[in-house]
Amino acid sequence: MDFSQTHFELFGLPATYALDRAKLDAAYRELQNTVHPDRFAAQPEAEQRVAMQWAARVNEAYQALKHPVNRGVYLLHLQGIDALDASNTKMAPAFLMQQMEWREAIDEARKSGSVAALDALSDDLRAAHRRIEAHLAERLDIAHDFEAASEAVRQLRFMDKLIAEIGDVYEELES
């Protein structure tokens, strides 16, 4: 196993934030078909062990590229930047304001027990998520503006937390 190989090289993909998801999925399936332990269950232990290590590596790489936040973090990491560094909390005031509004809206939906309000909020958040992803792709792939890209990654992570909170409220309302 060549650990100097990047996740992108492993899947034979260009190292960009913009991603051809179909190609990633096809390469992932092809690699797992080759290395998965189920392919070696009747083989000697040494081969089974190597298969498990490889399959774990391929899974890790796939997770890192598949998820919007992870992919941003990984690309910035390749540039020597820790986007989620705890000391780096810079965030545009407008985004913070928007954040607070969403939080309040989630709270209201919880109190009023309105599933319809939650549904609408979910749609809003997902649309905003996609807009930030597009912005991140432009900053990273074209402008090579790593500072703005790091901020976009942090924003996406905030959004993921909000989406998870909505999930918790759904659960509360359902039980």
Added chain:
Amino acid sequence: MALLQISEPGMSTAPHQHRLAVGIDLGTTNSLVATVRSGLAVVLDDEAGRSLLPSVVRYHTNGATDVGFTAQSAQNIDPRNTIVSVKRFMGRGVADIEDAASLPYRFVDAPGMVQLKTAAGVKSPVEVSAEILKVLRERAEVSLGGELVGAVITVPAYFDDAQRQATKDAAQLAGLNVLRLLNEPTAAAIAYGLDNASEGVYAVYDLGGGTFDISILRLSKGVFEVLSTNGDSALGGDDFDQRIFCWMLEQGRFAPLCAGDARLLLTKARDAKEALTEHTDVRVTAMLSTGEMMDATLTQTAFNAMTASLVGKTLAPTRKALRDAGLAVDEVKGVVMVGGSTRMPCIRQAVADFFGQTPLTNLDPDKVVALGAAMQADVLAGNRAGDDWLLLDVIPLSLGLETMGGLTEKVIPRNTTIPTARAQDFTTFKDGQTAMGVHVLQGERELASDCRSLARFELRGIPPMVAGAARIRVTFQVDADGLLSVSAREQSSGVEASVQVKPSYGLGDDDITRMLKDAFTHAKDDMYARALNEQVVDAQGLIAATRAALAEDGALIDAAETAEIEAAIAALEKLISSPDVEPNHHLVIKRGIEALNAVTTGFAQRRMDRNVRRAMAGQKLETFG
């Protein structure tokens, strides 16, 4: 340049004898064994032509056991020594069993897993399950006419590490080589998916006797990718019986029941539930040992009302699974029903309403898991070309560690595809701290005390440093069976500690050895002869596989490495050709096998690297072609 060889489609490259492998569905209520015969998955019946084996074990004073129908028919007369639904106790402590007080058993609160006091002594749920597995193994060996190469054993997808480990221990105790632990909904998906050549997102709703699982899978070009799974490992048909049982107590106003009468009423409750599958009402009659009578009519409407909350308890995990998969209800193309409890009309209706479509029920819900497991066993045993399908499964519950203040730090989140490995760095809390306790947890809750404790171990010998200076890397590894191992290493000194996650809720190797000895004193089998034979067969297989690999890919390694491998082969051959020179000869052979495996690791890695390059080269041609 040498030309690459390509075999005929559907033929394996090295034609060999069909290897006998089975799939076993070790269920709460019933168990089954299936195999693939002439390319077709079939359930193996007993001599009387019955395919289901009731998961019931009765212990006699002389140590003998009855398993299956004989035991089942004795449960009213000998309830304390007749263990039913033992799966509910696997990997569980007394505190985990909510209805322990209403069960007729004498529980022993052993550290780790609960144990049961029987006429034949104290038994662990692992031993009880092993009795069931032994009967199925014998059924398969008689039916197939030979020793099994191995078995795929199914477990509920929502089983945690302790429950999985307990299941694997039981199989080992029953003399089975476990090819894989396979999640029940995934097994069902294989049977269904391959039958219908499906593509798209499917939900598998699996309500068994004692467990509920929901799995969301994407089927694409022969890959079964589990997107999410959820469930309740203590919810099943038994709970529906319990509701009828409570209704009976209300109707009959009986004096406190003895164990036999309680068991009788539970049996009647199950009969009534099954009758309501086809009738709108059922008359329930029983005569207790006290002479009290039960005679009342239960309508389907009343039954639906008393069990509505149970049905609701299956829908909450279903919603969670969909949310974790990031999917809406209308993106699910089909819903597969698995488990005998999905025969209940109220369940079918609730699932149809929830998903807005009629669920698929064309395969027998009792058999579909065993059939899928048999198909996977056939692949894993090496009987197929191997590129037919691939399963990518997930862990059902997050794995993590306890940190300062009793909080849980998640290392591997739930629904992570396995196998997987994750490392996370931790540091010391006090100046000069030289040891660190590692407490491994499973669950979603924030407080460590609310999660399941899987294991504790200590990393000692950390060089004294100021607080926060040490870098302790804890690595979690989950294998293809979903089983966890954890290791910890101090980065600057290289001090290391690791644990196979077994101690607190599974059984140690010593326990297994003791139980194996106990088991064999009652059996005609000679444990030693069997162990020696197993090692010889393993060694021969390893030598043949290594030789084949050398013949095919010898060019990948240099002369020195080849010589080293040849020497290890020769040494192992010498060991198996001079059997029985000492009483522990099987252990000597085992070490020879380990030695050969160790020297071939580098070779295996290079073969895999080459395979990956080939696969990716083909991939590029496909994408750009």
